[in-house]
Amino acid sequence: MKKLTICCILCLWPSLSAHAAEWEFELEGHGRGVYGYSDYAERFERLNKNNHGIGAAEVDAAAIYAIDDETAFSLHLDLMGGIDRELQNYNQGRWGEEAYAIADSPYGRILLGQTYNVGAQFYDGAPTVGALKSNADVADFIRNPNWQRTDKTAKFATLDSVSLDTDGVAPKISYVSPEWNGMAAGFSYVPDAYNRRGLINKHASYARKDGYVGAVYVTHEVKGLNIDASAAAARYHDNDAEFATSLQFGYGNWTLGGGWRKTYIDGHDKQKSIDERLPELFDNYREGEAWEAGLGYEIGPFKATLAYFEAEAERTANRDRVWTLSG
Numbered sequence: 525m526k527k528l529t530i531c532c533i534l535c536l537w538p539s540l541s542a543h544a545a546e547w548e549f550e551l552e553g554h555g556r557g558v559y560g561y562s563d564y565a566e567r568f569e570r571l572n573k574n575n576h577g578i579g580a581a582e583v584d585a586a587a588i589y590a591i592d593d594e595t596a597f598s599l600h601l602d603l604m605g606g607i608d609r610e611l612q613n614y615n616q617g618r619w620g621e622e623a624y625a626i627a628d629s630p631y632g633r634i635l636l637g638q639t640y641n642v643g644a645q646f647y648d649g650a651p652t653v654g655a656l657k658s659n660a661d662v663a664d665f666i667r668n669p670n671w672q673r674t675d676k677t678a679k680f681a682t683l684d685s686v687s688l689d690t691d692g693v694a695p696k697i698s699y700v701s702p703e704w705n706g707m708a709a710g711f712s713y714v715p716d717a718y719n720r721r722g723l724i725n726k727h728a729s730y731a732r733k734d735g736y737v738g739a740v741y742v743t744h745e746v747k748g749l750n751i752d753a754s755a756a757a758a759r760y761h762d763n764d765a766e767f768a769t770s771l772q773f774g775y776g777n778w779t780l781g782g783g784w785r786k787t788y789i790d791g792h793d794k795q796k797s798i799d800e801r802l803p804e805l806f807d808n809y810r811e812g813e814a815w816e817a818g819l820g821y822e823i824g825p826f827k828a829t830l831a832y833f834e835a836e837a838e839r840t841a842n843r844d845r846v847w848t849l850s851g
Contacts, residue, residue: 555581579607641737642710643688643756649770649783650818654850678725683814686783692721735760750774762794764810782817812837
């Protein structure tokens with residue numbers, strides 16, 4: 525199946541901020557529209573639309589109380605919505621919210637609420653830019669039988685991302701250590717791993733189980749060469765275990781990066797549900813791997829990236845190969 529995608533960002537709302545004593549209030553938002561024309565192999569023409577467009581918008585609000593340069597407390601509420609996206613993966617389907625609090629101190633950062641886990645936050649693989657700036661954006665835009673999430677079903681027969689996105693923005697508590705010599709570590713505890721922004725089908729027997737994620741990152745500069753690396757591991761009870769790594773180099777106007785992710789079932793598979801609401805291979809992502817690589821170039825206000833993503837499942841022939849050129 526071949527695809528030719530033409531993308532455009534339609535609008536960008538300005539950021540507004542106001543200060544009152546030691547409190548700072550922020551409100552910002554953005555919107556975008558993406559249009560694409562798809563050229564399918566002949567046997568798929570009757571199953572798909574050649575013309576496709578999506579719209580998305582987000583408004584982020586924050587109240588920040590800063591005590592000094594190292595100590596602050598903030599409350600955040602991010603609202604988002606979308607039209608005609610292939611995956612209805614906001615928290616409420618076509619729209620969603622992320623409500624969370626952040627506490628910063630000399631002893632590190634604590635995050636409480638609807639956030640991504642530390643492994644996803646630390647991940648820095650293939651360089652990104654534009655409307656389809658990562659494979660997660662591509663997955664929302666391109667129809668793929670391996671990636672499905674609607675109001676009736678959820679199926680991920682392969683991984684859709686190299687970063688650890690299984691639990692999405694399920695409510696969690698995370699801790700990130702202070703940076704020391706360009707290194708930091710983090711840990712996330714997820715009491716209930718199911719979330720529509722993740723990969724789990726809500727009817728799976730393990731959907732409401734907890735999970736743990738640990739991650740480290742390193743950033744270093746050697747004679748003008750910037751190096752960023754991360755490694756993360758996760759265990760979701762009765763679901764799977766996961767590992768992910770990323771590595772990115774920056775030199776002058778060039779950026780080269782990539783990452784790798786592995787998932788596997790540790791021990792006996794606890795998924796016992798026989799439910800008509802569970803499509804075939806709905807959780808085949810639990811035994812597979814994904815990797816990506818990309819190259820970016822930036823000059824003045826212009827930037828372009830070329831990236832490749834591949835994912836495959838171990839026990840089936842399911843596989844995805846996606847090239848993305850974005851600017």
